[in-house]
Amino acid sequence: xxxxxxxxxxxxxxxxxxxxxxxxxxxxxxxxxxxxxxxxxxxxxxxxxxxxxxxxxxxxxxxxxxxxxxxxxxxxxxxxxxxxxxxxxxxxxxxxxxxxxxxxxxxxxxxxxxxxxxxxxxxxxxxxxxxxxxxxxxxxxxxxxxxxxxxxxxxxxxxxxxxxxxxxxxxxxxxxxxxxxxxxxxxxxxxxxxxxxxxxxxxxxxxxxxxxxxxxxxxxxxxxxxxxxxxxxxxxxxxxxxxxxx
Amino acid sequence: xxxxxxxxxxxxxxxxxxxxxxxxxxxxxxxxxxxxxxxxxxxxxxxxxxxxxxxxxxxxxxxxxxxxxxxxxxxxxxxxxxxxxxxxxxxxxxxxxxxxxxxxxxxxxxxxxxxxxxxxxxxxxxxxxxxxxxxxxxxxxxxxxxxxxxxxxxxxxxxxxxxxxxxxxxxxxxxxxxxxxxxxxxxxxxxxxxxxxxxxxxxxxxxxxxxxxxxxxxxxxxxxxxxxxxxxxxxxxxxxxxxxxxxxxxxxxxxxxxxxxxxxxxxxxxxxxxxxxx
Amino acid sequence: xxxxxxxxxxxxxxxxxxxxxxxxxxxxxxxxxxxxxxxxxxxxxxxxxxxxxxxxxxxxxxxxxxxxxxxxxxxxxxxxxxxxxxxxxxxxxxxxxxxxxxxxxxxxxxxxxxxxxxxxxxxxxxxxxxxxxxxxxxxxxxxxxxxxxxxxxxxxxxxxxxxxxxxxxxxxxxxxxxxxxxxxxxxxxxxxxxxxxxxxxxxxxxxxxxxxxxxxxxxxxxxxxxxxxxxxxxxxxxxxxxxxxxxxxx
Numbered sequence: 001x002x003x004x005x006x007x008x009x010x011x012x013x014x015x016x017x018x019x020x021x022x023x024x025x026x027x028x029x030x031x032x033x034x035x036x037x038x039x040x041x042x043x044x045x046x047x048x049x050x051x052x053x054x055x056x057x058x059x060x061x062x063x064x065x066x067x068x069x070x071x072x073x074x075x076x077x078x079x080x081x082x083x084x085x086x087x088x089x090x091x092x093x094x095x096x097x098x099x100x101x102x103x104x105x106x107x108x109x110x111x112x113x114x115x116x117x118x119x120x121x122x123x124x125x126x127x128x129x130x131x132x133x134x135x136x137x138x139x140x141x142x143x144x145x146x147x148x149x150x151x152x153x154x155x156x157x158x159x160x161x162x163x164x165x166x167x168x169x170x171x172x173x174x175x176x177x178x179x180x181x182x183x184x185x186x187x188x189x190x191x192x193x194x195x196x197x198x199x200x201x202x203x204x205x206x207x208x209x210x211x212x213x214x215x216x217x218x219x220x221x222x223x224x225x226x227x228x229x230x231x232x233x234x235x236x237x238x239x240x241x242x243x244x245x246x
Numbered sequence: 247x248x249x250x251x252x253x254x255x256x257x258x259x260x261x262x263x264x265x266x267x268x269x270x271x272x273x274x275x276x277x278x279x280x281x282x283x284x285x286x287x288x289x290x291x292x293x294x295x296x297x298x299x300x301x302x303x304x305x306x307x308x309x310x311x312x313x314x315x316x317x318x319x320x321x322x323x324x325x326x327x328x329x330x331x332x333x334x335x336x337x338x339x340x341x342x343x344x345x346x347x348x349x350x351x352x353x354x355x356x357x358x359x360x361x362x363x364x365x366x367x368x369x370x371x372x373x374x375x376x377x378x379x380x381x382x383x384x385x386x387x388x389x390x391x392x393x394x395x396x397x398x399x400x401x402x403x404x405x406x407x408x409x410x411x412x413x414x415x416x417x418x419x420x421x422x423x424x425x426x427x428x429x430x431x432x433x434x435x436x437x438x439x440x441x442x443x444x445x446x447x448x449x450x451x452x453x454x455x456x457x458x459x460x461x462x463x464x465x466x467x468x469x470x471x472x473x474x475x476x477x478x479x480x481x482x483x484x485x486x487x488x489x490x491x492x493x494x495x496x497x498x499x500x501x502x503x504x505x506x507x508x509x510x511x512x513x514x515x516x517x518x519x520x521x522x523x524x
Numbered sequence: 525x526x527x528x529x530x531x532x533x534x535x536x537x538x539x540x541x542x543x544x545x546x547x548x549x550x551x552x553x554x555x556x557x558x559x560x561x562x563x564x565x566x567x568x569x570x571x572x573x574x575x576x577x578x579x580x581x582x583x584x585x586x587x588x589x590x591x592x593x594x595x596x597x598x599x600x601x602x603x604x605x606x607x608x609x610x611x612x613x614x615x616x617x618x619x620x621x622x623x624x625x626x627x628x629x630x631x632x633x634x635x636x637x638x639x640x641x642x643x644x645x646x647x648x649x650x651x652x653x654x655x656x657x658x659x660x661x662x663x664x665x666x667x668x669x670x671x672x673x674x675x676x677x678x679x680x681x682x683x684x685x686x687x688x689x690x691x692x693x694x695x696x697x698x699x700x701x702x703x704x705x706x707x708x709x710x711x712x713x714x715x716x717x718x719x720x721x722x723x724x725x726x727x728x729x730x731x732x733x734x735x736x737x738x739x740x741x742x743x744x745x746x747x748x749x750x751x752x753x754x755x756x757x758x759x760x761x762x763x764x765x766x767x768x769x770x771x772x773x774x
Contacts, residue, residue, distance in 0.1 A: 054671055056588070072588050072589045077674075077677050077678065077679050078677070080674065080676065080677040081676070081677035085672075087668060087671065087672065089666075089668055090668075091666070091668035091669060091671060091672035093669065093672070094669075095690070095694070104686070105676040105677060105678065108678070108682070108686070109676070109678065150672075153676075154675075157676060286731060287727060287728070287731035289731060289732035289734075290732075293731040293732035294551070294729070294731045294732070295732065296548050296549075296550040296551055296729075297547070307637055307638075307639075310550045310551075310554060311550075311554070311720070314732075315732075337718065338716065338718070341626075348630050349632065429727070429731075430734070431727070431731065431734045431736045432736065434736070435736040435737060439737075454732070455734055458534075458732070458733045458734055458735070459534045459734060461534050461535070520732045520733075521531050521547075521733035
């Protein structure tokens with residue numbers, strides 16, 4: 001069994017007096033696609049944001065590429081360059097063009113030359129189907145277009161792992177498909193991905209593993225067929241009932 | 247023997263004191279210029295003008311701004327006598343003495359009266375102009391024909407902040423003593439706009455004002471009808487730092503050379519040059 | 525050739541105004557230039573200094589990773605910034621001018637003139653006001669912008685400089701423009717320390733003819749022209765900002 005890329009060991013997180021993460025243990029292996037599902041308040045978004053330490057757990061360990069993110073001595077910024085994140089509200093740099101969004105970090109952080117960065121950006125923009133919009137101001141795009149650019153922007157850093165925080169929840173229904181397609185392609189190319197989503201059909205199709213969270217713990221975890229079709233836990237079942245698609 | 251000893255001690259003491267003070271005081275032999283401070287807003291003693299003439303002096307640090315007036319002419323005469331260059335700075339009335347004490351200026355020649363209170367912190371030269379205190383009222387007003395202080399019973403009278411004129415107001419029985427104002431221009435406006443009935447000023451200043459504002463009239467008092475004033479209330483002197491003993495002596499010597507007739511003539515000419523109404 | 529050779533009589537308001545404008549045009553022009561100088565330097569200088577102040581104010585202490593020294597320095601920086609802003613916003617500029625000018629005068633520095641003192645005071649004063657403007661500008665930038673920057677690997681400082689601050693400044697421009705207009709008028713108080721601004725120029729122009737109302741009427745007109753022209757420019761800025769915001773939500 002190869003060593004996992006990401007080892008989450010017994011992390012807890014409190015907001016005020018409330019425990020949002022109550023002892024989470026999870027390993028993520030290379031090329032794996034892990035989907036996290038659960039109701040709001042289950043802690044799934046908090047968990048995802050802990051993986052690149054946007055939220056800081058109160059205790060526990062998160063080992064990534066051999067370093068513990070929780071260790072004060074770890075260079076967080078350097079590690080974050082290997083973790084790509086896609087947000088529910090896209091968070092594109094609105095005043096910049098699509099291209100500028102993608103080349104900013106590679107130039108400043110990876111020290112690429114402008115030509116190299118543009119080359120790389122165009123490659124990834126092509127991959128998400130947004131190459132024709134390279135010189136458009138980011139704020140002018142539709143939701144689906146913005147999200148695809150956000151994915152390209154994260155990919156331009158050549159990350160080892162990509163995190164997706166409900167990437168389609170803020171999109172109008174007709175745009176969800178184009179984003180999911182990009183994500184499917186990524187998965188097929190072997191990118192390691194951790195996705196928080198409500199799109200059950202997508203999760204079933206693309207995941208290697210599904211994690212169901214409830215009240216700050218992992219209630220159930222396993223292959224998509226097991227969890228999504230025939231869950232063991234009662235609470236998993238009642239959660240899924242709300243998402244029954246015909 | 248005792249007498250000799252006493253004399254020697256005194257001599258040593260005097261030399262020590264003299265050398266002490268001459269280390270600090272304005273050294274006439276070394277300095278090439280002296281700085282005069284005035285308001286530049288107290289015609290006909292001192293005012294600002296943009297037009298250069300044979301009497302005006304440029305204002306330090308301000309291009310294109312000149313000062314003119316009785317004080318400016320006297321300053322120039324003193325400069326000639328002392329053989330020093332003249333520098334004039336414009337400073338608000340309340341800031342004049344602090345500026346003198348801090349060394350920013352060396353003399354105040356600003357139509358300032360040598361009151362006992364001021365004499366506690368600064369030294370004053372002999373007088374360089376003597377006049378009388380009068381009141382200025384509105385030409386068409388109730389007090390235009392007043393002849394004595396008693397006539398101003400119940401009147402609203404005002405003066406400039408920090409001047410002896412403000413103290414003189416209380417000599418009027420039953421007066422309504424208004425809060426003092428910052429400048430003479432404001433006093434004139436107050437009376438012209440009926441915010442006050444009268445203000446107190448020195449005669450030349452009043453003459454200057456009336457020349458430019460026909461709606462103002464001077465009330466002069468004869469004999470016992472006017473203010474009870476001491477000498478220091480009707481003369482103006484040059485103010486210097488108390489340690490500048492030598493400079494004071496030199497200034498007094500220069501002033502002694504300006505006769506009373508000359509002084510009156512200078513004042514009359516200054517009144518002419520002031521921005522007069524047609 | 526002057527229209528009026530001598531001062532018109534007291535009851536001729538308009539003629540007096542023409543006379544004053546003509547005879548003392550040098551004073552008024554000089555006064556306007558100094559007022560403009562004070563306002564421009566004050567607003568520009570205040571803007572630059574306020575950036576430093578705001579950055580001090582918004583540094584966050586990383587309880588886990590900062591050394592004791594870093595944490596203390598950050599806290600001191602924050603404390604200084606808050607105190608500075610409170611003091612300079614909480615006292616009138618005229619009081620600040622008195623303290624600075626007369627406080628430093630005794631040092632007998634040859635370059636400490638009323639004008640230099642005035643420039644320093646208006647700059648320090650404006651800094652405090654613009655710092656607050658920029659701080660709310662920063663708070664107005666969506667938190668997601670910083671999160672995206674940090675998730676790419678930028679430090680908090682890089683994220684601030686590259687992404688958040690430019691947006692915050694852009695959003696603050698109309699308010700900064702307003703600060704300039706405020707300065708045009710408020711620098712009049714610097715006349716008390718002897719700065720030859722428009723207010724003092726007017727005082728000087730009326731110092732021997734005592735036509736105070738007419739003189740300051742002229743000053744009022746000039747101030748009005750200055751503020752009106754600047755307001756127009758700020759209005760244009762406002763419109764451009766609004767248009768930009770609308771695009772963002774397309």
